[in-house]
Amino acid sequence: MNLETPITYLKGVGPQRAQVFEAKGISTIEDLLYYMPFRYEDRSNVKRIADLAPGETATVFGKISAVQTFQPRRSRLRLFEIRVSDGSGRPLVCKWFRGDYLSSILERGLEVSFFGKVEWDAYSQEVSLLHPEYEILRQDDPEAALHLGRIVPVYQAIGKMNTRVLRSLIHRALESFPNEPDPLPETVRARLGLPERGRALRDAHFPPKEGIDLRTLESFRTPAQFRLIIEEFFFLECGLALKRRKARSVEGIAFALNERVREKIKQILPFKPTAAQKRVLKEIAADMAEPTPMNRLLQGDVGSGKTIVAVEAAVIALENDYQVAVMAPTEILATQHFLYFKQLLEKRGGYVVVGLTGSYSAREKTKLKQMIREGIAHVVVGTHALISKDVEFKNLGLIVIDEQHRFGVMQRLELLRKGKHPDVLVMTATPIPRTLSLTLYGELDVSIIDQLPPGRSPIKTRHVPDEQAEKVYSFVRREAEAGRQTYVVYPVIDESETKTVKAAQKMYEHLSKVVFPDLSVGLLHGRLPTAEKEGVMERFVRGEIAILVSTTVVEVGVDVPNATVMVVEHAENFGLSQLHQLRGRVGRGREQSYCVLLTGDLNPTAKERIDTMVRTQDGFEIAETDLRLRGPGEFFGTKQSGLPAFRVANLIRDREALEIARSEATAYIDHPPSDAELKTLIDYIRQKWQRRYGLVQVG
Numbered sequence: 001m002n003l004e005t006p007i008t009y010l011k012g013v014g015p016q017r018a019q020v021f022e023a024k025g026i027s028t029i030e031d032l033l034y035y036m037p038f039r040y041e042d043r044s045n046v047k048r049i050a051d052l053a054p055g056e057t058a059t060v061f062g063k064i065s066a067v068q069t070f071q072p073r074r075s076r077l078r079l080f081e082i083r084v085s086d087g088s089g090r091p092l093v094c095k096w097f098r099g100d101y102l103s104s105i106l107e108r109g110l111e112v113s114f115f116g117k118v119e120w121d122a123y124s125q126e127v128s129l130l131h132p133e134y135e136i137l138r139q140d141d142p143e144a145a146l147h148l149g150r151i152v153p154v155y156q157a158i159g160k161m162n163t164r165v166l167r168s169l170i171h172r173a174l175e176s177f178p179n180e181p182d183p184l185p186e187t188v189r190a191r192l193g194l195p196e197r198g199r200a201l202r203d204a205h206f207p208p209k210e211g212i213d214l215r216t217l218e219s220f221r222t223p224a225q226f227r228l229i230i231e232e233f234f235f236l237e238c239g240l241a242l243k244r245r246k247a248r249s250v251e252g253i254a255f256a257l258n259e260r261v262r263e264k265i266k267q268i269l270p271f272k273p274t275a276a277q278k279r280v281l282k283e284i285a286a287d288m289a290e291p292t293p294m295n296r297l298l299q300g301d302v303g304s305g306k307t308i309v310a311v312e313a314a315v316i317a318l319e320n321d322y323q324v325a326v327m328a329p330t331e332i333l334a335t336q337h338f339l340y341f342k343q344l345l346e347k348r349g350g351y352v353v354v355g356l357t358g359s360y361s362a363r364e365k366t367k368l369k370q371m372i373r374e375g376i377a378h379v380v381v382g383t384h385a386l387i388s389k390d391v392e393f394k395n396l397g398l399i400v401i402d403e404q405h406r407f408g409v410m411q412r413l414e415l416l417r418k419g420k421h422p423d424v425l426v427m428t429a430t431p432i433p434r435t436l437s438l439t440l441y442g443e444l445d446v447s448i449i450d451q452l453p454p455g456r457s458p459i460k461t462r463h464v465p466d467e468q469a470e471k472v473y474s475f476v477r478r479e480a481e482a483g484r485q486t487y488v489v490y491p492v493i494d495e496s497e498t499k500t501v502k503a504a505q506k507m508y509e510h511l512s513k514v515v516f517p518d519l520s521v522g523l524l525h526g527r528l529p530t531a532e533k534e535g536v537m538e539r540f541v542r543g544e545i546a547i548l549v550s551t552t553v554v555e556v557g558v559d560v561p562n563a564t565v566m567v568v569e570h571a572e573n574f575g576l577s578q579l580h581q582l583r584g585r586v587g588r589g590r591e592q593s594y595c596v597l598l599t600g601d602l603n604p605t606a607k608e609r610i611d612t613m614v615r616t617q618d619g620f621e622i623a624e625t626d627l628r629l630r631g632p633g634e635f636f637g638t639k640q641s642g643l644p645a646f647r648v649a650n651l652i653r654d655r656e657a658l659e660i661a662r663s664e665a666t667a668y669i670d671h672p673p674s675d676a677e678l679k680t681l682i683d684y685i686r687q688k689w690q691r692r693y694g695l696v697q698v699g
């Protein structure tokens with residue numbers, strides 16, 4: 001048996017169970033061994049019944065002396081109750097509501113062990129356990145000791161296989177653990193003092209009886225667990241390091257950075273850049289001047305001014321006679337960028353800027369594509385329509401992807417194929433810790449804008465219960481009378497866009513006819529025809545619409561500095577990052593801005609989200625809270641981001657381990673103990689990790 005052996009070779013796993021495992025991604029012995037407990041239970045506190053104290057959690061061994069099922073008074077549920085005695089002089093009562101099914105399992109005379117929290121049963125004046133864990137003890141069961149009298153692992157059930165079944169199967173797999181060499185390099189293990197793999201797996205599932213406490217186990221800090229976490233991060237980081245090395249070895253474009261380029265940038269700039277913007281542009285420019293392709297992430301909170309940096313980078317490419325592609329996730333944002341780039345680069349800079357979003361006829365589109373192919377169009381702005389096959393560039397030199405977290409890795413790669421090793425700048429407002437972003441965006445270098453443009457005052461954020469919506473509306477009216485504009489945003493209701501659109505529509509009618517009949521109210525949602533969307537947005541930008549009722553299509557990127565109020569309806573239905581993005585639509589000019597979160601009743605997590613929004617505007621803090629509330633999978637959108645689903649490690653909990661693994665991996669790749677060992681490692685990653693974690697494509 002080796003780690004690659006199909007799980008069906010394990011005693012107790014037939015075709016049916018194998019199928020259930022398969023659905024969970026477990027098909028080999030190795031997969032099973034890396035299926036970790038999600039918690040542990042300390043069953044080492046074995047007590048005699050006579051010594052039990054109410055409130056403690058204990059394990060008891062005894063014989064079932066009486067069994068009954070009955071309907072207690074004042075309860076609608078039937079109760080299954082047994083008495084257990086262990087000869088210590090007092091019986092123990094165990095009870096299960098709806099426990100009828102147990103009557104054929106827990107029969108009189110059986111030797112059983114029970115585990116649970118001890119309560120005092122005032123009625124019978126006896127100690128009792130409600131819904132305890134139980135194990136029927138069989139004299140001949142060699143595995144009985146697995147489940148009792150120790151700290152036991154608890155697994156998430158897989159199909160009908162409960163934790164007890166899984167515990168036995170995993171134990172069986174560990175018993176026959178193949179004697180394969182440890183893939184984690186000896187040097188790394190020695191330096192970090194990590195146990196060898198077999199030992200680590202055994203101890204992580206079945207913690208040694210001495211010296212390990214529940215708390216350490218549950219926070220995944222035992223040496224065994226730490227070793228498995230490091231292992232997972234180490235191979236991932238090695239893969240990324242190899243990938244980075246490869247990316248740097250191809251030949252890209254070395255853009256010339258001369259006085260003419262600098263002059264041109266100055267000429268198109270509409271305002272004085274902040275120190276942070278200057279710094280990141282310098283990093284980007286230096287990177288573009290290198291002969292290897294740029295792969296850079298520009299990170300900056302909402303409203304920090306990323307767009308203008310992208311425009312400046314575009315000028316560098318354009319002055320070197322290369323084309324620039326700008327991709328944005330929504331049509332509205334793409335249109336806005338198109339107008340902005342056109343304003344600066346065409347009107348002031350003399351380049352030809354085309355948009356590939358708009359409401360063009362088929363003929364116009366063909367014409368635009370021809371312009372792009374022939375190099376007549378210098379800058380192309382659009383949605384993911386840019387990656388469609390019939391869009392071909394003459395000499396694409398720079399790709400800018402805005403709100404990159406909305407795109408998948410594949411989309412980025414596809415756009416990349418439109419050029420010959422073009423430079424890439426991706427932008428995002430998701431403020432994630434540096435190590436995480438380095439892992440998430442693998443081979444990217446990172447530039448950070450950590451400063452807002454001058455003259456911004458904090459946005460005042462209020463939580464208002466639905467009943468007081470009228471007050472909010474009078475406030476919106478006052479702002480409108482002072483010449484400023486408001487967004488009223490609707491969440492996705494019941495996952496259904498149709499219902500959301502309807503709700504927004506209804507709100508629009510109510511606001512335009514009843515509440516603000518004298519003001520101009522607009523409606524924007526994804527179902528509108530493109531031309532209409534653009535029309536509404538343009539009128540809002542020009543200030544002709546005072547109040548814009550919208551679905552979340554305005555969530556990212558939209559920039560209308562005169563809008564000062566963001567009203568979010570049913571704010572309890574939004575995630576934190578989403579609320580932060582929405583709030584980022586206001587506070588973009590010099591006027592005081594406001595964000596009003598209207599909600600109904602709040603459950604605890606919704607309340608925490610709203611409270612966080614009211615308390616802080618720090619995108620970093622908000623992201624951390626969001627990450628904690630939702631977990632990394634949902635936060636990053638694992639599938640989208642190309643981030644692997646880890647088996648043992650957890651990106652948030654194990655951040656420190658990630659840091660350690662990263663520096664170990666980089667050091668190892670740069671200075672391997674020997675070429676032979678490096679080759680072994682690369683082969684291992686190729687064989688195991690490339691398949692599982694598609695992002696690690698090694699040479």
Ligand code: ADP
Binds near residue numbers: 277300429561
């Ligand atoms: P984001 O980083 O969210 O994409 P934008 O690029 O949309 O931010 O910029 C937000 C707003 O701030 C825009 O209206 C932009 O014109 C303005 N802005 C950006 N940089 C500066 C600056 N240095 N001085 C003044 N206004 C700026």
Ligand code: MG
Binds near residue numbers: 307557
């Ligand atoms: Mg933006």
